[in-house]
Amino acid sequence: MPQVLEFKLPDLGEGLTEAEIVRWLVEVGDVVAIDQPVVEVETAKAMVEVPCPYGGVVTARFGEEGTELPVGAPLLTVAVGSAGTETAGAAGAPSSVRPESAGPAVPQGTAAGAGSGQGSGSGAAESSGNVLVGYGTGAPAARRRRIRPERLSVTASEAAPVAVAAVPVAVSAAAAAAAPVAADARGPVAVVSPLVRKLARQHDLDLRELTGSGPDGLILRADVESAIRTAATATATAGVATAGVATAEPSEAVGSRARVAVDRAGERIPLRGVRGAVADKLSRSRSEIPDATCWVDADATELMAARAAMNAAGGPSAGPKVSVLALLARICTAALARFPELNSTVDLAAREIVRLPGVHLGFAAQTERGLVVPVVRDAHARNVESIGDEIARLTEAARTGALTPAQLTGGTFTLNNYGVFGVDGSTPIINHPEAAMLGVGRIMAKPWVHNGELAVRQVVQLSLTFDHRVCDGGTAGGFLRYVADCVEQPAVLLRTL
Structure with missing residues (x-):
């Protein structure tokens, strides 16, 4: 029977106590190898990839992109010792290869800080035993692949005994297989950097609706900023038009009132990272x-x-x-x-x-x-x-x-x-x-x-x-x-x- 282990946000070093999720590198249902980067986070000092010390099937993720998590909060849960883990590290599609981590690894020596579910037996065999401080391993990350429903042997009932700080996504064989299919159906979005993706997310822009001006349609920062300005202009125009229909006031008064409302609201930018x-x-x-x-x-x-x-x-x-x-x-x-x-x-x-x-x-x-x-x-x-x-x-x-x-x-x-x-x-x-x-x-x-x-x-x-x-x-x-x-x-x- 597979054992479900919880991986928590590790100590990133230098006194950092929290990090913001920039981009998930794995989906629920993915097979991950030991020390494979699973999430990209931004701290107050750098943007780093965090590797998971367990090899197995991802059964749950905690936090959406843009969410800030404190050190020690659950990141994801992994089922180890399942049939699906035999394929961890095997060759997959070329697009699934993750690049090397940005820097060297600093092992802390034990896996205590990685989560409460250190595990034993087969579970221990699927863990690197390292809590990687900062930004992951220096070795090339293993390939990952999506698994077929029949290969996923973890069900919600088997994962239930694991105590976590948040309610994970319910996982079953059908649900775990359906989520990757839905994501793949839309295809990847070519963006020049995670910073551009973050900027779009902060302004509720769907990158799939933008046409990139970079090589091969690559979406640049200028494309996102142009879309933000266009959306702001459209919003202001719509507000003025609505006010004009609802009242019989002169257009000048309506426009002035709309501008005052916009000025008072302003753009709120979180002071983080x-x-x-x-x-x-x-x-x-x-x-x-x-x-x-x-x-x-x-x-x-x-x-x-x-x-x-x-x-x-x-x-x-x-x-x-x-x-x-x-x-x-x-x-x-x-x-x-x-x-x-x-x-x-x-x-x-x-x-x-x-x-x-x-x-x-x-x-x-x-x-x-x-x-x-x-x-x-x-x-x-x-x-x-x-x-x-x-x-x-x-x-x-x-x-x-x-x-x-x-x-x-x-x-x-x-x-x-x-x-x-x-x-x-x-x-x-x-x-x-x-x-x-x-x-x-x-x-x-x-x-x-x-x-x-x-x-x-x-x-x-x-x-x-x-x-x-x-x-x-x-x-x-x-x-x-x-x-x-x-x-x-x-x-x-x-x-x-």
């Missing part, structure tokens, strides 16, 4: 840290010339180009070596300033999911080329949504290049619990007094926001002046290399 995490961190930073900001304009002409010389040396075979951000990052690590007060944090409980031994440099990156801050580990031990390579790697991971929670935490100082948005200056908010952030504006040609004469130079504004508890203005000013000196005269940096 990355946006919610950013909101919480920024609010905490403003409420806990007595910050201050100082800034200075610097002549970056020599820095840009040095960069051009670096990139010209060696010709096309010299490797990736040196970026301005990598140069500024290396300047920051040199400055932090001279002013370690700014590479620290405050322990409020102990009322102590903790100076940190190494520099883990975060850099702000804007993505479709919102603002994230990937961290370059041990930046103090890297040269410009190594820092640039790591920034490029993390930026690409941020763009594709493949950053792991570990890559987004543990920073000790943040570099924020908002000049890419075409702005000159800002007063950055410190990335709690760090003690400082350097902001960099755009580098542009401006009139500047150089060698006693007016000249056109490449000028940049540098802003330093710092925690006034860890140092006073003299230290902050000294740090910022050293950074500016290195920007104006890159040879100054050679003294510390």
